[in-house]
Amino acid sequence: MNEHVETPPVAIEDLPLLRASGLTRFYxxxxxxxxxxxxxxxxxVLAIVGESGSGKTTLLNCxxxxxxxxxxxxxxxxxxxxxxxxFRMSEAERRVLMRTDWGFVHQNPIxxxxxxxxxxxxxxxxxxxxxxxxxxxxxGEAEHWLERVEIATDRIDDDPRAFSGGMRQRLQIARNLVxxxxxxxxxxxxxxxxxxxxxxxxxxxxxxxxxxxxAVVLVTHxxxxxxxxxxxxxxxxxxxxxxxxxxxxxxxxxxxxxxxxLVSSILQx
Amino acid sequence: xxxxxxxxxxxxxxxxxxxxxxxxxxxSGVSFSxxxxxxxxxxxxxxxxxxxxxxxxxxxxxxxxxxxxxxxESGKLIDxxxxxxxxxxxxxxxxxxxxxxxxxxxxxVSALDVVAEPLAAQGASHEExxxxxxxxxxxxxLPEALWDLPPATFSGGEQQRVNIARGFITDHAILxxxxxxxxxxxxxxAVVIDLIAEKKKAGVAMLxxxxxxxxxxxxxxxxxxVATFSRRSNAA
Amino acid sequence: MNETAAIxxxxxxxxxxxxxLDEQTxxxxxxALLKAVAIPGYQVPFASREMPMPYGWGTGGVQxxxxxxxxxxxxxxxxxxxxxxxxxxxxxGFFEKxxxxxxxxxxxxxxxxxxxxxxxxxxLGANQILVYQVPIPEPLRYLEPREVETRKxxxxxxYGLMHVKLYEDIAKHGHIAATYAYPVNVNGRYVMDPSPIPxxxxxxxxxxxxxxxxxxxxxxxxxxIPPHTSVVSLDFEDHPFKxxxxxxxxxxxxxxxxxxxxxxxxxxxxxxxxxxxxxYCERHRPEDGTAPVxxxxxxx
Numbered sequence: 033m034n035e036h037v038e039t040p041p042v043a044i045e046d047l048p049l050l051r052a053s054g055l056t057r058f059y060x061x062x063x064x065x066x067x068x069x070x071x072x073x074x075x076x077v078l079a080i081v082g083e084s085g086s087g088k089t090t091l092l093n094c095x096x097x098x099x100x101x102x103x104x105x106x107x108x109x110x111x112x113x114x115x116x117x118x119f120r121m122s123e124a125e126r127r128v129l130m131r132t133d134w135g136f137v138h139q140n141p142i143x144x145x146x147x148x149x150x151x152x153x154x155x156x157x158x159x160x161x162x163x164x165x166x167x168x169x170x171x172g173e174a175e176h177w178l179e180r181v182e183i184a185t186d187r188i189d190d191d192p193r194a195f196s197g198g199m200r201q202r203l204q205i206a207r208n209l210v211x212x213x214x215x216x217x218x219x220x221x222x223x224x225x226x227x228x229x230x231x232x233x234x235x236x237x238x239x240x241x242x243x244x245x246x247a248v249v250l251v252t253h254x255x256x257x258x259x260x261x262x263x264x265x266x267x268x269x270x271x272x273x274x275x276x277x278x279x280x281x282x283x284x285x286x287x288x289x290x291x292x293x294l295v296s297s298i299l300q301x
Numbered sequence: 302x303x304x305x306x307x308x309x310x311x312x313x314x315x316x317x318x319x320x321x322x323x324x325x326x327x328x329s330g331v332s333f334s335x336x337x338x339x340x341x342x343x344x345x346x347x348x349x350x351x352x353x354x355x356x357x358x359x360x361x362x363x364x365x366x367x368x369x370x371x372x373x374e375s376g377k378l379i380d381x382x383x384x385x386x387x388x389x390x391x392x393x394x395x396x397x398x399x400x401x402x403x404x405x406x407x408x409x410v411s412a413l414d415v416v417a418e419p420l421a422a423q424g425a426s427h428e429e430x431x432x433x434x435x436x437x438x439x440x441x442x443l444p445e446a447l448w449d450l451p452p453a454t455f456s457g458g459e460q461q462r463v464n465i466a467r468g469f470i471t472d473h474a475i476l477x478x479x480x481x482x483x484x485x486x487x488x489x490x491a492v493v494i495d496l497i498a499e500k501k502k503a504g505v506a507m508l509x510x511x512x513x514x515x516x517x518x519x520x521x522x523x524x525x526x527v528a529t530f531s532r533r534s535n536a537a
Numbered sequence: 538m539n540e541t542a543a544i545x546x547x548x549x550x551x552x553x554x555x556x557x558l559d560e561q562t563x564x565x566x567x568x569a570l571l572k573a574v575a576i577p578g579y580q581v582p583f584a585s586r587e588m589p590m591p592y593g594w595g596t597g598g599v600q601x602x603x604x605x606x607x608x609x610x611x612x613x614x615x616x617x618x619x620x621x622x623x624x625x626x627x628x629x630g631f632f633e634k635x636x637x638x639x640x641x642x643x644x645x646x647x648x649x650x651x652x653x654x655x656x657x658x659x660x661l662g663a664n665q666i667l668v669y670q671v672p673i674p675e676p677l678r679y680l681e682p683r684e685v686e687t688r689k690x691x692x693x694x695x696y697g698l699m700h701v702k703l704y705e706d707i708a709k710h711g712h713i714a715a716t717y718a719y720p721v722n723v724n725g726r727y728v729m730d731p732s733p734i735p736x737x738x739x740x741x742x743x744x745x746x747x748x749x750x751x752x753x754x755x756x757x758x759x760x761x762i763p764p765h766t767s768v769v770s771l772d773f774e775d776h777p778f779k780x781x782x783x784x785x786x787x788x789x790x791x792x793x794x795x796x797x798x799x800x801x802x803x804x805x806x807x808x809x810x811x812x813x814x815x816x817y818c819e820r821h822r823p824e825d826g827t828a829p830v831x832x833x834x835x836x837x
Binding site: 123124127146148149150152153156157158159160161162165166167168170171188189 | 680689693695697698700701702704705707708709772773774775776
């Protein structure tokens with residue numbers, strides 16, 4: 033019945049940025065995630081949803097090469113167009129990739145920031161790591177990115193300890209974006225924030241992702257966050273993907289029993 | 302005029318796992334096509350599955366049976382029923398537009414930017430997109446004072462006009478209209494009727510649901526009675 | 538190689554092996570030293586021993602000195618540039634007793650110089666070894682407390698963090714405020730903490746003719762700068778590295794271009810600036826014995 037099916041329209045970039053196949057991670061005899069395959073294209077936001085223990089964070093960490101999978105591989109299309117198997121790259125290459133072409137936004141900003149140095153130094157660190165040695169230029173870039181994430185530039189010399197939770201999270205985002213990454217991993221980026229703060233942050237992320245054309249792998253247990261930010265969604269349970277598709281398709285027409293349970297549990301305001 | 306959208310034997314039911322796995326039939330055997338420059342209206346009593354058909358075409362609902370072929374400007378044919386999420390997403394950006402009854406409000410984004418967004422997503426400059434958005438909002442008589450405000454606090458009618466402007470701003474070749482005039486006054490209804498007429502002239506294929514009989518009679522080239530499609534067999 | 542220092546039996550003093558440490562320990566330390574010389578600026582772990590002095594009093598430097606010292610060596614020990622401070626006197630006495638080596642305060646005469654917090658003003662030569670006492674060998678620790686991570690950063694030459702520290706200085710003080718333990722890049726590869734010497738001394742490490750050895754006893758690390766190795770102080774293009782400058786000469790010997798210590802003279806704000814290197818100062822005083830007029834400064 034699919035004789036008319038064609039490849040996607042020519043207008044979109046046709047090569048995936050990130051491709052995982054057969055990704056499996058065991059913790060002893062417990063399953064973290066099992067046999068997961070996925071592709072992510074430039075500019076695409078993929079939400080991985082599921083409850084605690086569903087394996088979504090394990091999957092995220094395997095994709096981001098922060099965790100070595102028991103089996104399977106993750107390939108990434110580098111800026112020069114070559115496709116590399118992450119776990120066959122040297123650690124040095126991988127770390128360069130992680131601080132240039134990638135970003136990682138932690139749920140708890142303390143995990144992603146240097147709390148003892150100023151906001152400006154937090155944003156400038158990646159630039160210095162890739163060789164920037166002009167103080168004035170580094171500071172100029174830091175100011176620019178603080179503005180982008182709606183932090184007043186006169187806070188540039190303040191420590192993140194003096195920042196509210198929402199500001200810290202925005203600072204963490206700025207710190208990640210300063211090298212113009214193409215792919216950002218986000219682990220519950222709005223978790224633990226007040227609802228009003230969350231809304232502002234979500235909107236900021238939404239705008240940045242659209243303006244910068246970022247590809248994002250977003251882990252969240254909050255379907256409202258996934259609805260607002262993601263184009264595509266994967267539902268995980270027990271370490272495997274039980275349903276995936278367009279975000280509004282999953283939310284409007286959930287098929288699996290567990291997905292239906294999740295969707296029916298969204299609070300209506 | 303060439304066919305833009307061809308549905309063949311499309312069917313859908315819901316399985317409600319939280320209610321003991323009961324299957325709720327929605328519709329089946331849906332077959333029709335829409336040509337470029339044509340506005341086809343789905344008719345029939347409410348609850349018959351008109352919205353479900355729109356949602357299947359737009360990809361919000363999965364399609365259980367049949368195929369929905371969309372003819373892109375490039376000449377490519379895409380079966381929405383079996384296409385992957387990314388294909389549908391690209392299709393929505395370029396080819397397939399949707400005006401729903403209700404605006405899904407995004408916090409903090411101004412009405413003007415809500416309207417401009419789909420055009421900007423197609424690559425138009427920010428200024429150009431906002432200029433076109435302003436034109437449309439003016440045409441739809443949305444007070445200019447509201448343009449820079451997020452629509453969350455707008456009245457139903459105001460929100461709907463924002464939504465209409467957002468749906469009509471692009472030159473999508475196919476437009477799905479889910480009761481776009483439902484809560485509009487006569488003046489703004491007339492504006493929407495004009496907009497639809499302009500789209501027709503531009504060769505856009507439209508499929509709509511209009512409960513308002515007056516509007517339906519003006520815009521519809523053809524009415525398809527959804528009641529003629531059978532429900533799922535197990536409900537019979 | 539039996540260098541046991543014979544101690545007269547009638548002294549009834551304990552018989553120490555030459556330079557206190559046993560031969561196996563010295564071998565172990567020498568192996569670490571060889572590795573350190575082979576990889577300039579790299580911190581080599583070693584099995585630091587308990588020494589008869591508390592940590593922080595130079596246990597690392599003493600172990601390195603003990604391992605390189607031979608019976609014909611002439612030893613000089615300085616603490617903040619001075620030969621006559623408690624620590625310097627104690628360590629000098631220690632080796633006089635355990636190794637019976639000749640000691641000196643004259644920089645040119647010494648073959649091994651153990652130092653805390655200074656490099657002598659007198660240019661060092663090819664026949665000399667400078668041994669630094671190091672409290673904290675890890676320059677990255679201030680910003681990254683995890684040793685596993687800092688080692689990885691050294692391994693991969695990821696030194697952006699070092700500049701984060703300098704950035705912070707400029708952001709907070711308008712200039713790079715670090716005045717001592719100022720980080721350097723050795724031989725274009727490893728970033729190294731030069732121990733808490735004033736940054737004034739940093740240029741002396743570059744292309745130095747003498748062998749420079751660093752010992753951190755508590756931290757169990759040894760590192761080295763072989764002779765004629767490039768040592769570059771880290772900086773920014775628009776905030777280049779600069780050493781301290783003193784407006785006045787030494788109040789005692791009149792030398793300029795040397796590192797001066799501030800000496801408080803009374804509780805009314807009286808102070809003067811004198812050479813921190815006591816040997817250098819003494820040998821640069823005017824022949825006639827008249828000290829130049831001390832520079833007094835009134836408290837602002």
